[in-house]
Amino acid sequence: DQQVKQNSPSLSVQEGRISILNCDYTNSMFDYFLWYKKYPAEGPTFLISISSIKDKNEDGRFTVFLNKSAKHLSLHIVPSQPGDSAVYFCAAKASGSARQLTFGSGTQLTVLP
Amino acid sequence: DADVTQTPRNRITKTGKRIMLECSQTKGHDRMYWYRQDPGLGLRLIYYSFDVKDINKGEISDGYSVSRQAQAKFSLSLESAIPNQTALYFCATSGGEGLDEQFFGPGTRLTVL
Numbered sequence: 651d652q653q654v655k656q657n658s659p660s661l662s663v664q665e666g667r668i669s670i671l672n673c674d675y676t677n678s679m680f681d682y683f684l685w686y687k688k689y690p691a692e693g694p695t696f697l698i699s700i701s702s703i704k705d706k707n708e709d710g711r712f713t714v715f716l717n718k719s720a721k722h723l724s725l726h727i728v729p730s731q732p733g734d735s736a737v738y739f740c741a742a743k744a745s746g747s748a749r750q751l752t753f754g755s756g757t758q759l760t761v762l763p
Numbered sequence: 764d765a766d767v768t769q770t771p772r773n774r775i776t777k778t779g780k781r782i783m784l785e786c787s788q789t790k791g792h793d794r795m796y797w798y799r800q801d802p803g804l805g806l807r808l809i810y811y812s813f814d815v816k817d818i819n820k821g822e823i824s825d826g827y828s829v830s831r832q833a834q835a836k837f838s839l840s841l842e843s844a845i846p847n848q849t850a851l852y853f854c855a856t857s858g859g860e861g862l863d864e865q866f867f868g869p870g871t872r873l874t875v876l
Binding site for chain 1: 767805806808811821855863864866868870
């Protein structure tokens with residue numbers, strides 16, 4: 651049973667518009683969440699994170715929102731650029747765990763010029 | 764130069780063969796991880812190590828073994844490869860208390876015929 655779910659395998663967005671990638675989780679012990687971006691033939695790279703004590707974290711064009719009551723987080727990219735086209739993975743860590751991350755299945759974002 | 768390197772990058776082998784995938788890092792991190800990625804399943808943790816004398820099973824360790832030869836090196840072995848071990852394998856590192864960000868290598872694409 652997947653504890654971190656990304657229900658949209660793919661998303662297409664026009665350049666300049668907002669991209670919203672969603673992630674749901676089931677484990678209430680998760681207290682830290684990360685987004686990774688992966689280009690073909692490369693390993694995932696860290697993008698942005700959020701602690702459960704916050705509901706928003708912003709870094710340039712990237713903002714992550716956390717709704718603990720709904721066990722839902724989202725990544726907003728504004729404005730979207732063609733170079734943002736990649737697979738985005740949501741990951742979560744449980745409180746007290748040995749720093750293990752649980753990953754979602756990923757969402758392929760395509761930003762159309 | 765890449766901080767986390769993996770060799771080989773691609774490998775095709777036959778059922779029953781022993782395979783070793785190697786990972787080296789120059790980040791000076793104590794913690795190292797092996798993941799596999801399958802379509803629709805995201806990244807799943809195989810094994811992890813918090814220092815040279817520490818080895819821990821992850822979510823899907825059956826059929827795999829690991830060796831932490833030094834702080835900088837972490838190898839994954841498939842003692843007798845089978846076709847359902849065909850996947851993309853990633854090594855990752857992390858360092859320090861409170862630092863949950865993991866840094867990934869470029870991946871090894873393994874095909875078992």
